[in-house]
Amino acid sequence: xxxxxxxxxxxxxxxxxxxxxxxxxxxxxxxxxxxxxxxxxxxxxxxxxxxxxxxxxxxxxxxxxxxxxxxxxxxxxxxxxxxxxxxxxxxxxxxxxxxxxxxxxxxxxxxxxxxxxxxxxxxxxxxxxxxxxxxxxxxxxxxxxx
Numbered sequence: 448x449x450x451x452x453x454x455x456x457x458x459x460x461x462x463x464x465x466x467x468x469x470x471x472x473x474x475x476x477x478x479x480x481x482x483x484x485x486x487x488x489x490x491x492x493x494x495x496x497x498x499x500x501x502x503x504x505x506x507x508x509x510x511x512x513x514x515x516x517x518x519x520x521x522x523x524x525x526x527x528x529x530x531x532x533x534x535x536x537x538x539x540x541x542x543x544x545x546x547x548x549x550x551x552x553x554x555x556x557x558x559x560x561x562x563x564x565x566x567x568x569x570x571x572x573x574x575x576x577x578x579x580x581x582x583x584x585x586x587x588x589x590x591x592x593x
Contacts, residue, residue, distance in 0.1 A: 475499040477506050482581055486514040491523035494531030504534040507549075511538070515547045518580040522553035532567060539571055552580035 475492040488510060494503050511517055519535075527535075535551075542549040551573045554562060562568045574580035 475502060477503065479506075479510060481514075484514065485516040485518055485581055485584055486510050487518045487520055487577060487581075489520045489523065492525060494524055494527040494534070496528055496530035500528075500530040500534045503531065504538060507538050508541070511542050511545065511547045511549065515545075516584055517542070517547070517549050518577055519549065519551045520553055520577050521551055521558055522555065522577075524555060524558050527558055527561065532561070532565065536567065536570065548584065550574060550580040550583060552577045 475490065475494060477491075478489045480487050480489065488507055490503065493499050507517065507519065539549050549572070551571050553576055554573060559568075559573075562571070562573060572580075572583070574583060
């Protein structure tokens with residue numbers, strides 16, 4: 448286990464995805480932190496049609512353009528709908544076309560069940576924890592004797 452997984456540098460950007468006039472309507476907050484060259488996007492709330500899904504997509508696309516290696520921490524996502532999944536798949540395929548890398552981590556049991564039911568678990572790279580997703584970015588050690 449990598450001891451750096453638990454300690455993050457100062458957040459690169461905190462995005463409370465709400466303006467003062469819409470604050471009561473939006474139910475998603477996004478915060479970024481980094482662990483080495485990997486940027487972690489911590490998601491809290493709902494990733495649903497309209498403002499939340501659009502804000503999610505906008506921030507993750509911006510982070511992907513800057514960093515190239517992103518982990519989406521889904522441990523705080525309480526609900527996601529088809530628009531949220533659509534944005535997730537779009538971001539994943541766009542990242543691959545840009546030689547960037549997007550990994551999902553820590554989906555809640557509800558989100559994990561939906562990923563399984565929709566077979567998105569066979570498309571997206573999903574890890575049980577943020578640490579395991581971060582470890583997946585490390586190149587595999589090659590044994591000279593193997």
